[in-house]
Amino acid sequence: MGKDFAQPPHFTPKDRPLSAHPLPLSEPAQAASAEPEAYLAALVELATPVLLADAGGRVSFVNRAATALLGCTAAPAIALDALFASCGVGGRIALPDGSAPQRFAQLKLSDGRAVNVEARLLPDGGAALTLTDVSAFVREAERARRDPLTGLVNRVTLHATLGRLLQAGKPLTLMALDLDRFKSVNDTLGHPIGDTLLRKVAERLGTVAEDGDVVARLGGDEFTILKPGSFTREQIEIIAKRIVDLVGRTYALEGHMIHIGASVGITQAPHDGSDNDVLMKNADLALYRSKAEGRGRYRFFEQKMDEQMQARRAIELDLRQALALQEFELAYQPQVDLATQEVVGFEALLRWRHATRGLVSPLEFIPVAEETGLIGAIGEWVLRTACRDAVQWPEAITVGVNLSPLQFRNPSLAQTVMSALASSGLAAERLELEITENALLEDTDTVLVLLKQLRDLGVRVSMDDFGTGYSSLAYLQKFPFDRLKIDQSFVRGMGANPEASAIVRAVAALGASLGIKTTAEGVETEEQLAAIRNEGCTHVQGYFTGRPMALADARALLVQPRKVAAIVEEHGL
Structure with missing residues (x-):
């Protein structure tokens, strides 16, 4: 090993005189x-x-x-x-x-x-x-500084490097990355392929990085690029676009063609802050906005993002309290059969009456519930309450309950529905579960298995907001839905938009040919009602035929059944 010199491996006094005391001895x-x-x-x-x-x-x-x-x-x-x-x-x-x-x-x-x-x-x-x-x-210390899977630096090293640069007053850019659709790859193809994919992503990010840049994996499918130096927004945009494009290109792994994407959140120092935790939070907020706006894109941090996050956090805390104190309530909107003009069911609509906020819109709190995982407990409360209320109605009246896409990630969903039916005594055929296409997008096969389990219980299943997704028709081949609910955007556009009328007509005809009921949502005028009837829809739901009402009002409406015209006249619509 090494070079070999002709001299002996050590010197003795014969080779060269040494000092009398070459080492300090006791x-x-x-x-x-x-x-x-x-x-x-x-x-x-x-x-x-x-x-x-x-x-x-x-x-x-x-x-x-x-x-x-x-x-x-x-x-x-x-x-x-x-x-x-x-x-x-x-x-x-x-x-x-x-x-x-x-x-x-x-x-x-x-x-x-x-x-x-x-x-x-x-x-x-x-x-x-x-x-x-x-x-x-040294090797052990280096391992402690690096991610063992990808070889990139880890969170500890990133924070240390970021801290040194900030302490020295250096300008820098921090880019937080999150992989889109990675979870479905892990779940369907297995963790070994998922790990290989993460290594490939790390390699691609390495080709984007320049000398002095730090590329880190923080865990899971989270990556960060730390770029020291002063850069304009335009310069960083070029890099961010390249990252989104490069990570989003197809991966060929073990015979599988894998498609994922990347969302990027960007913050810069000193413009957005000069503290480790603040900058990391800013990058995460920008990443969160990027994913919320459709994924596969990048966003720069803005101060209003922090303000919105604080408001979201406040809603989350209040939601947890509302769940514990049972501050939620249900309203029931009538569903009318156009052939008989009679109420045949109600859709249960969640309401949150906050002590100081007043009535909080579901558009405001449902996304927060989904992001925080509270939607599971809230959704189960809605299901059990709706079943318990509906059992008081005549046997022919059904109740519709919306299911969040996230509830389909719970493999025990069918058992929860069975428990709600059993505890309330409601017949399974009187419960109609409404799902949107988003529930089918991420893991269609798993969702279809759950839908089949629900159908085996005797529960009815409808597709809500039909027509707004790009693959709604494909799902009709995979699962026999009981009802298609036409999104209200098409109903409202029927008067001035011939294309909207054509879509409503096509969905009604599709439902008729497949033996599936079709409900038009969002009917607010007599003209819309007439148009819906003419296009061949079987059912209607909207303010014109009945606003959401309390349980007592729903019971009163069912005690003395009335035709649509009478309902409209009574409510002054």
């Missing part, structure tokens, strides 16, 4: 070893690698352990720096002097090992150098 040791030859003989066999150098920096002694560690032998009187260079050692150590009697350095051997060197001043002006192989410690 008095007992000096008495026991009065002869330099005996002392050097002991040093030769010492397990600790030792070198001696004179005041001029020339090597006067190298023991066997040092020779073995360095991997080469030394010529007599060779300069210390020359010895290290001839052995392929990287780095150097300054020799001690009167102002600094002890010096330290870390060198790198030709085989990559790390060696700590301690040099102590000797009485004659020379130096004694002891070498310690610290490769194992």
Whole structure:
């Protein structure tokens, strides 16, 4: 290993005279070893690698352990720096002097090992150098700094680097990345392929990074790029677009063609802040906005994002309290059969009456409930309450309950529905569960299995907001829905938009051919009602035929059944 010189692996007094006391010994040791030859003989066999150098920096002694560690032998009187260079050692150590009697350095051997060197001043002006192989410690420290899967630096290292740059007042850009649709890859193809995909993503990010940039994996499918230096918004936009494009390109892994995307959140110092935690939070807020606006894009941090997040946090805290204190209530909107003009069911609509906020719109709190995972508990409350209320109605009247896409991630959904039916005594065929296309997008096969389990219970299933998704028709081939609910945007556009009327007509005809009921939502005028009837829809729901009402009003409406015209007249619509 290393270079081989003709000289012996160590020097003796025959090769070159040594000082009388080459190493500082204790008095007992000096008495026991009065002869330099005996002392050097002991040093030769010492397990600790030792070198001696004179005041001029020339090597006067190298023991066997040092020779073995360095991997080469030394010529007599060779300069210390020359010895290290001839052995392929990287780095150097300054020799001690009167102002600094002890010096330290870390060198790198030709085989990559790390060696700590301690040099102590000797009485004659020379130096004694002891070498310690610290490769194992260095490797362990490096592992602690890096993500074991991708080899990128980890969160700890990123924070440390970010902190040093900020403390030095350096400008920088921080880009937080999150992979879109990665979870479905992990769930469907398995974690080994998911891990391989993460490594490929890391490689692609490495091609975007420039000298001085730090690319980190924070865990899961979260990555961050730290870019020191002052850059304009336009310059960073170019990089962000490249990241989104590069990460979003197809991956061919073990026979699978995998498509994912990347969302990016960007913040810059000192413009957006000069604190580690603040900048990391800003990047996350911008990333959150990027994902909320459709994924596969980038967003720069704006101060209003923090304000909106604080408001969202306040809603989350209030939601948790509302769930604990049962501050929610249900309103029921009539569903009318156009053939008989009679109420045949109600849709249960969630309401939150806050003590100080008043009536909070579902558009405001449902997204927060979904993001925080509270939608599971809230959705179960709605289901159980609706079943318990509906059992008081005539046996022919159904109740519709909306299910969040996130509720389909719970494999015990069918058991929850079964429990709600059993505890309330409601017949399964009187419960109609409404889902949107979003529930089917991420993991269609799993959702279809759950839908089949629900159908086996006897529960009816309808697709809400039909026509707004790009693959709604495809799902009709995979699952026999009981009802299609035409989105209200088409109903409201029927008067002035021929295309909206054509869509309503097509959906009604599709439902008729497949034996599926069609409900038009959002009917607010007599003209819309007439148009819906003419297009062939079977049912209608909207303010014109009945606003959402309390349970007591729903019961009163069912006690004395009335035709649509009577309902409209009574409510002054």
